Amino acid sequence: MADVVIQTTNLSKELTSSLLRRKVRILSGLNLSVAKGETFGLIGPNGAGKTTSIKLMLGLMRATEGKAEILGMPAGDKRALAQVGYLPENPYFYSHLTGREFLDFAGQLFGLGSRERKDRSKELIETVSLAEAADMQMRKYSKGMLQRLGIAQSLINRPAVIFWDEPMSGLDPIGRRDIRQILFGLKEKGTTIFFNSHLLPDVNEVCDRVGVINKGRLIVQEEVKNISAGGSYKDLEDFFLEVINKSESESNARTDQMAAITPEKEAAKPVKSEEEAKP
Amino acid sequence: MTAPHNDLSVIAPVAAIALNAFRETVRDRIIYALIFFAAIVTVLGIVLGSLSVGQDIRILKDIGLAAISFIGGIIAVFAGTNLVYKELERRTIYIIFSKPVSGWQFVLGKYIGLCLCVFVMVVAMGAFLAIIVTALSGSFAGASFFDQIKEITQELSLIYLELLFVTALATFFSTFSTPVLSVLFTLAIWLAGHLGESLLELGKLTQNPFVAQILSIIFYCLPDFAGLTRIRGHLLYGTHPGTEVLTYLVTYVLAYVLMLLVLAAIVTERKEFA
Incomplete structure (x- = not known):
């Protein structure tokens, strides 16, 4: 594999539920590598561990076991974060700021100079088609406009790596097309892209490789071009459903087996979803 | 492709977060507090002018400064605990x-932004008070005018010093507690800081050395706001507390x-x- 930009080794996360102080594992032994210039899509059902994976890679959460590295530096290292662009899921921004002020704020957090911030903000506002709303307070923005602005702020520092969590969420078909165009532009420039999405047609169109995650475990990684080429699957959606169904059956069989061997304590340690486990 | 990560970026995020916190607080209808203060002072000025003889300016100044301290504190507590x-x-x-x-960088930026906002509010309210006091006393020029301004400025400096402290308390609690609890903790410590010396008195009254010792430890842990109030009292009645005392207080608060x-x-x- 070419230069590895994102690498996780046995990355795991346990949360303690606040009520019963019970430990719940929401991510188990995630091992993956993303090469320089590659576009990797992490797909999975709601609460599968996609957002947790990104947060661990960025150092927003600390791993219980294992490690994550970006550009050869540990998760959360400031030198690595200086080269990263991140779009959180359902982004909420400062409603008192205008779009332009917010981009300037994001640029300042990266230590960009005044001239550069101004030029870059202007350029990105054009790119995400927000020119008319740029000087409007964000409290008046629609969900789609916030999503576009979120994408713009993630690109303010001309990142080498981007992490986008559900980038197409809240966008209309035109918005989705625009974001796909931005993604293609970034790919051409050699940016490494890691993103989570539910919208499989977009993933299919944009990604080089996908990973399917369910109940905190990465089940499979596959090159997108190989999925339909083998003839076993009609498209990415077919592949995804097949993999998830298989994983669910195996998981249920495992639980039944464990319940049969150790009737009480051991069987009661399932891997919970992110949403179930939130303290 | 890589972003600049130079020496500037150590200060730039602090400045960005400070400016954002300042904007957020100022744009959050804080101007109403200023209008409320202006209304109190103006009404008091009119009422006191018709009721008291000779002492109207003194009372107006006392109440005006207390209102600045109170309103500034409310802004610091409520904005700080939410930040x-x-x-x-x-x-x-x-x-x-x-x-x-x-x-x-995040905490410092938030703190500076809020302190800046409190500063602007204190200065704006102080300026309004100075205008009303000057207008009512009829001394627009000469030594008496400058004395009034100097006295109000000194008082405002001590009020601001106390508010720096309250803002830091609110910011601290907001990092790990909910806004309601943070407000309660901050107000409790603010109040206790003003009543700290009562703990020593209480210790003496109990005549139990152990209890007295515990209360004296609590007294020394609590911020000594009573000291600041005492000095403000001296200033209000024209006695300068001395540079050493002021230096001690500033160092203590910082x-x-x-x-x-x-x-x-x-x-x-x-x-x-x-």
């Missing part, structure tokens, strides 16, 4: 900590503020954003 919590609640914290920003901010930064640094 960090709101970032968590609205999940804007992800935007900040996914960028090369440290916990201490050391306490620094300690609170360091603790807040440690808490923030250890936080996870699930």
Whole structure:
């Protein structure tokens, strides 16, 4: 594999539920590598561990076991974060700021100079088609406009790596097309892209490789071009459903087996979803 | 492709977060507090002018300064306790900590932004009070005018010093507590800081050395706001407390503020954003 930009080794996360102080594992032994210039899509059902994976890679959460590295530096290292662009899921921004002020704020957090911030903000506002709303307070923005602005702020520092969590969420078909165009532009420039999405047609169109995650475990990684080429699957959606169904059956069989061997304590340690486990 | 990561970026995030906190507080209808203050002072000026003889300016100044201290404190407590919590609640914290920003830069930026806002409010209210006092006393020029301005400025400086402290307390509590609890903790310590000497008195009254010792430890841990109030009293009646006392107080407050901010930064640094 070419230069590895994102690498996780046995990355795991346990949360303690606040009520019963019970430990719940929401991510188990995630091992993956993303090469320089590659576009990797992490797909999975709601609460599968996609957002947790990104947060661990960025150092927003600390791993219980294992490690994550970006550009050869540990998760959360400031030198690595200086080269990263991140779009959180359902982004909420400062409603008192205008779009332009917010981009300037994001640029300042990266230590960009005044001239550069101004030029870059202007350029990105054009790119995400927000020119008319740029000087409007964000409290008046629609969900789609916030999503576009979120994408713009993630690109303010001309990142080498981007992490986008559900980038197409809240966008209309035109918005989705625009974001796909931005993604293609970034790919051409050699940016490494890691993103989570539910919208499989977009993933299919944009990604080089996908990973399917369910109940905190990465089940499979596959090159997108190989999925339909083998003839076993009609498209990415077919592949995804097949993999998830298989994983669910195996998981249920495992639980039944464990319940049969150790009737009480051991069987009661399932891997919970992110949403179930939130303290 | 890589972003600049130069020496400037240590200060730039602090400045950005400070400016954002300032904008947020100022744009959050804080101007109403100023209008409320102006209304109190104006009404008092008219009422006192018709009721009291000779002492109207003194009373107006006393009440005006107390109102500045109270309103400034309310802004510091309520805005301060919400500053960090709101970032968590609205999940804007992800935007900040996914960028090369440290916990201490975040806390310091928030604190500076809020202090700046409190400063602007204190100056605006102080200027309004000075105008009303000057108008009612009829001394627009000469030594008496400058004495009035000097006295109000000195008082405002001490009020602001106290508010720096209250802001740091509110910021500290907001890093690990809900706004309601943070408000309660901050107000409790603010109040206790003013009544601290009563603890020593209580210790003497109990005649139990152990209880007295415990109460004296609590007294020394609590901030000594009573000292600041005492000095304000001296200034109000024209006695200068002396440079040594003032230097001691400023150092005391700044050391306490620094300690609170360091603790807040440690808490923030250890936080996870699930």
